[in-house]
Amino acid sequence: DQQVKQNSPSLSVQEGRISILNCDYTNSMFDYFLWYKKYPAEGPTFLISISSIKDKNEDGRFTVFLNKSAKHLSLHIVPSQPGDSAVYFCAATSSGSARQLTFGSGTQLTVLP
Amino acid sequence: EADIYQTPRYLVIGTGKKITLECSQTMGHDKMYWYQQDPGMELHLIHYSYGVNSTEKGDLSSESTVSRIRTEHFPLTLESARPSHTSQYLCASSEGSYSNQPQHFGDGTRLSIL
Numbered sequence: 001d002q003q004v005k006q007n008s009p010s011l012s013v014q015e016g017r018i019s020i021l022n023c024d025y026t027n028s029m030f031d032y033f034l035w036y037k038k039y040p041a042e043g044p045t046f047l048i049s050i051s052s053i054k055d056k057n058e059d060g061r062f063t064v065f066l067n068k069s070a071k072h073l074s075l076h077i078v079p080s081q082p083g084d085s086a087v088y089f090c091a092a093t094s095s096g097s098a099r100q101l102t103f104g105s106g107t108q109l110t111v112l113p
Numbered sequence: 114e115a116d117i118y119q120t121p122r123y124l125v126i127g128t129g130k131k132i133t134l135e136c137s138q139t140m141g142h143d144k145m146y147w148y149q150q151d152p153g154m155e156l157h158l159i160h161y162s163y164g165v166n167s168t169e170k171g172d173l174s175s176e177s178t179v180s181r182i183r184t185e186h187f188p189l190t191l192e193s194a195r196p197s198h199t200s201q202y203l204c205a206s207s208e209g210s211y212s213n214q215p216q217h218f219g220d221g222t223r224l225s226i227l
Contacts, residue, residue, distance in 0.1 A: 002155070009153065032213045043117075043203055043218030044156075051213065089156070093213075100171070101216060103148075103155040 003027045004092050006104035014112050019077040021107050023090030026071065030092040034101070035064060035075050038087045047088075048075070080111045116140055119204050119219035126194060127227050134189045134222045136204035145187040146216060148203040149173060156203060162187060194226045 005024045013019045023033075031052040036044035050057040050064045050073065057064050063076045077084055090104040117138040126132060138145065143164045148156040148171075158171030162181040176198070177191050187206075191198055201223050205216040 004155070034215055036218075041122075041220065043119075043205075043220045046215035046217065049213065049215060100146075100158055100161065101156075102172075103157075105153065105155045 001026075002105075003030075004090055004102050004104040006088075006090055006107050008107050009105070010108040010110070012110045012112060013080045015082055016079045019075075019080045019084065019109055019111065021075040021077075021088050021090075021109065023073050023075075023104055024071060025073075025092050027092070027094070027102070028071070029094040030102075031095060032093050033064070033066060033073050034091045034093075035062075036089045036091060037084075038089060038106070044089055077109075080109075082111045082113050085109055085111050117204060117206055117217055117219040119202075119222050121222060122220065123223050123225075125225045125227065128193075128195055130194050132191045132194050132224070134202055134204075134224070136187045136189070136219060137185050138187075138206040138217075138219075139185060140206065140208070140217070141184060142206035142208045142217075143184065144207045144216075145181065146205040146207075147171075147177075147179060147187070147189050148205065149175065150201045150203060150221075152201075160189065194224075196226045199224060199226050 034049040035047040038044040066073045087106040089106045091101040120135045147160040150156045157173035159175040160179040203221045204219045207214045207216040
């Protein structure tokens, strides 16, 4: 039973436009969410996170939105750049799980020049 | 930049061999983790450690074993490799017992068992 779901395996966006990556979760105990970016042949790199006490966190071109009632979060990248092309993983954790991460299956983002 | 290293990066080996995947970090992190990932799938936690002489199994059952004799070193061993062990293995570390510190990942070992 997948507790963190990324239903779009891939997304293509034109350079300069907005990229929106979505993530849904089922476990209401999750209280902290993270996004990781992964290039081929490299390990995932931490991108941005959000606590459940917030509904938005921004870091430069990256913004994460959290809708707790819908158990949904999204990552917005504005403007998108070709270097953003990578696989993006959503992850979630709860204090009750000793902060272990549960990952989604990832979304391949391709930013077209 | 996180300093966590995995060797080898790629390994192709025959069935029945004993394999040790190495993971070292220079950040002094107490927490270390091993994940297994198949192409297009989520990362699954197979082992974790919260400090020296502490190891626990993760959510995904694995025939591998781990040890944590030194803070910086968290090797993973397969006593007898099988084709079903073919996968990518990712090591990670993080600091803090109660803070929401993100995990830092190594570049992984891609393992193929013939």
